[in-house]
Amino acid sequence: MISVQNVAKTFTLHNQGGTSFAVLEGISLAVAAGECVVLHGQSGAGKSTFLKALYANYSVDAGAIVLRDGEQQVDITQAPPRRIIALRQQTLGYVSQFLRVIPRVPTLEVVMQPLLDLGVAREVCEAKARELLTRLNVPERLWQLAPSTFSGGEQQRVNIARGFIVDYPILLLDEPTASLDAKNRQVVVQLINEAKRRGAAVVGIFHDEDVREAVADRLVDIRLSK
Numbered sequence: 725m726i727s728v729q730n731v732a733k734t735f736t737l738h739n740q741g742g743t744s745f746a747v748l749e750g751i752s753l754a755v756a757a758g759e760c761v762v763l764h765g766q767s768g769a770g771k772s773t774f775l776k777a778l779y780a781n782y783s784v785d786a787g788a789i790v791l792r793d794g795e796q797q798v799d800i801t802q803a804p805p806r807r808i809i810a811l812r813q814q815t816l817g818y819v820s821q822f823l824r825v826i827p828r829v830p831t832l833e834v835v836m837q838p839l840l841d842l843g844v845a846r847e848v849c850e851a852k853a854r855e856l857l858t859r860l861n862v863p864e865r866l867w868q869l870a871p872s873t874f875s876g877g878e879q880q881r882v883n884i885a886r887g888f889i890v891d892y893p894i895l896l897l898d899e900p901t902a903s904l905d906a907k908n909r910q911v912v913v914q915l916i917n918e919a920k921r922r923g924a925a926v927v928g929i930f931h932d933e934d935v936r937e938a939v940a941d942r943l944v945d946i947r948l949s950k
């Protein structure tokens with residue numbers, strides 16, 4: 725599902741004297757359907773940078789990142805923006821630890837929007853959003869409110885519900901459990917394992933060792949693959 729070949733990236737800080745430093749060098753990685761690869765390595769090693777490159781949020785300086793999209797293979801380092809947008813709608817999911825809050829949009833709408841965008845009937849989207857919010861213990865009294873005033877953990881759970889509403893074939897998870905308690909971390913572990921069982925390829929960064937152990941098929945040290 726994912727084939728990364730010799731990816732390299734250097735950051736240049738133009739507003740700080742043009743200092744530049746290599747953050748990714750010669751990274752190669754393949755992830756199969758139904759497999760979860762967990763990125764580890766010390767703080768600052770480049771895990772989030774690599775995940776953002778897999779989502780085409782960051783461009784890379786060298787190498788290829790080829791994703792399977794149905795019958796097609798797409799090198800996202802070369803693909804035009806419209807292709808990336810289409811990939812993100814149907815194929816490539818990304819859950820970070822932060823919810824991008826949209827003022828005045830109620831929680832239920834925030835969660836179901838990615839599925840609505842695929843043309844799925846509203847009742848189906850709403851039923852799935854309700855089910856996910858219930859599983860993630862977001863109280864029903866909050867569902868009609870915009871999540872801007874929610875606690876960190878509540879916002880994170882809304883974000884996870886939104887990230888799991890579409891059955892993406894590829895799922896990128898950047899510390900999705902960072903502010904969750906043990907009970908809700910377990911729900912996220914279940915959601916990830918369900919995604920793996922339906923054949924999703926998952927790449928994640930997890931702060932918590934218990935989550936890592938419960939979902940990882942393989943650990944990849946970002947430094948060692950350099």
Ligand SMILES: Nc1ncnc2c1ncn2[C@@H]1O[C@H](COP(=O)(O)OP(=O)(O)OP(=O)(O)O)[C@@H](O)[C@H]1O
Nearest residue numbers: 735736737747765766767768769770771772773774
């Ligand atoms: N947009 C950016 N511009 C410049 N430097 C950046 C940028 N994003 C990350 N970096 C730098 O790249 C390095 C890797 O950062 P990254 O966030 O990928 O690390 P990480 O392995 O995810 O760390 P952590 O475990 O602490 O979250 C760091 O030294 C960071 O300062």
